[in-house]
Amino acid sequence: MGNGGNRTDNGDAKNRAPGSGPANVGRRAVIAGGAVAAAIAAPAALGVAGAAAQPMNSEGADKEFAGKSVFITGGARGIGLATAKAFAEAGADIALFDVATPSLAHVQYPLASEQDLERARSEIESLGVRCLTFKGDVRDLSAQRTAMEAVAARFGGLDVVVVNAGISQIGRMEEFSSEEISTVFEINVSGAVKTTQAAVSIMQPQNAGRIIYISSALGRMGNELFPVYTSTKWALIGIAKSAALSYGRSNILCNVVAPGLADTPLANNPVVLGRMMPNVENPTFQMVSEMLEPGNPIPVGHVEPEDVANAVKFFASESTSKVTGEVFDVSYGSLARSIA
Ligand SMILES: NC(=O)c1ccc[n+]([C@@H]2O[C@H](COP(=O)([O-])OP(=O)(O)OC[C@H]3O[C@@H](n4cnc5c(N)ncnc54)[C@H](O)[C@@H]3O)[C@@H](O)[C@H]2O)c1
Numbered sequence: 281m282g283n284g285g286n287r288t289d290n291g292d293a294k295n296r297a298p299g300s301g302p303a304n305v306g307r308r309a310v311i312a313g314g315a316v317a318a319a320i321a322a323p324a325a326l327g328v329a330g331a332a333a334q335p336m337n338s339e340g341a342d343k344e345f346a347g348k349s350v351f352i353t354g355g356a357r358g359i360g361l362a363t364a365k366a367f368a369e370a371g372a373d374i375a376l377f378d379v380a381t382p383s384l385a386h387v388q389y390p391l392a393s394e395q396d397l398e399r400a401r402s403e404i405e406s407l408g409v410r411c412l413t414f415k416g417d418v419r420d421l422s423a424q425r426t427a428m429e430a431v432a433a434r435f436g437g438l439d440v441v442v443v444n445a446g447i448s449q450i451g452r453m454e455e456f457s458s459e460e461i462s463t464v465f466e467i468n469v470s471g472a473v474k475t476t477q478a479a480v481s482i483m484q485p486q487n488a489g490r491i492i493y494i495s496s497a498l499g500r501m502g503n504e505l506f507p508v509y510t511s512t513k514w515a516l517i518g519i520a521k522s523a524a525l526s527y528g529r530s531n532i533l534c535n536v537v538a539p540g541l542a543d544t545p546l547a548n549n550p551v552v553l554g555r556m557m558p559n560v561e562n563p564t565f566q567m568v569s570e571m572l573e574p575g576n577p578i579p580v581g582h583v584e585p586e587d588v589a590n591a592v593k594f595f596a597s598e599s600t601s602k603v604t605g606e607v608f609d610v611s612y613g614s615l616a617r618s619i620a
Pocket residue numbers: 353354355356357358359360377378379380381391392393416417418419444445446447448467471494495496497538539540541542543544545546547
């Protein structure tokens with residue numbers, strides 16, 4: 281995966297690294313199936329947009345991910361969008377799947393809007409690749425299946441899926457309502473399982489694929505201010521390692537990126553900042569970063585979404601064609617003291 285040649289190779293499966301795309305002929309046969317043909321009609325209802333007017337990108341065919349397709353949940357902004365741009369700059373066609381609904385029940389801060397999703401599509405297209413967008417909720421398995429089938433049909437396969445959509449929740453353990461607990465588990469955990477289910481139903485017949493999960497440094501430690509969120513991020517690692525075991529023989533590689541505090545609206549919002557610095561009036565993200573920095577082994581208090589994107593790209597690259605079930609921390613050494 282990652283050399284841009286997999287769609288025109290000679291089809292000799294033995295010569296392809298695990299997780300690499302199938303031969304052109306094989307893949308086209310896969311996507312010609314009835315299920316995909318049926319799905320093609322559906323995306324309008326989901327809010328599919330983009331890609332129609334653009335030809336398959338031929339410029340930059342020598343780029344690392346030229347000819348590849350990357351599907352990203354929660355791609356309208358933050359880490360998802362930064363990841364989309366990183367892959368687009370490397371030549372991949374992109375699909376962004378996002379709830380695009382600012383006010384979601386039992387979520388403490390605004391999520392992305394339809395305008396964010398539309399803006400994200402323009403930004404990706406300006407990089408010279410194709411971009412499909414889908415307004416959908418990761419809690420909805422059939423919406424994800426329909427979107428991925430449409431992507432596979434339009435782009436000629438599904439090479440990489442980034443399981444990124446998620447919400448945070450801040451507060452002490454005893455403060456959360458049943459609805460809040462259910463919502464964060466349904467999005468961060470059940471949603472990730474459903475993304476995996478949708479992805480493997482396309483990747484297994486391809487006999488190739490990469491699935492990259494965005495957990496968190498909090499998925500490797502406890503945290504009294506994010507107790508439920510932290511639990512969901514531990515669960516993601518369990519999902520990824522189980523998927524690595526389940527689908528390795530189908531050449532689907534499943535790995536995890538675990539970011540530390542990243543400057544995105546999930547963390548950089550008044551609810552989170554106010555709880556992290558309760559004694560400061562109108563705390564800023566920079567103040568929180570500076571507060572955390574002295575506790576870290578390197579003089580860094582947060583990461584940028586682009587730092588995370590680079591790690592995701594690494595797990596989709598040829599360099600990791602023999603790696604599955606692994607966790608890559610992008611967290612300024614905050615886990616150097618952890619036991620594993
Ligand atoms: N920002 C951080 O400090 C940080 C740290 C570690 C891990 N993470 C993880 O990174 C991932 C991306 O978060 P981010 O920081 O970019 O946040 P973000 O809020 O900027 O982006 C998350 C995106 O997911 C979308 N989304 C939320 N719920 C959805 C749903 N049910 N269905 C579809 N889309 C949905 C949102 O609309 C938004 O566009 C999350 O899984 C998060 O847990 C973030």
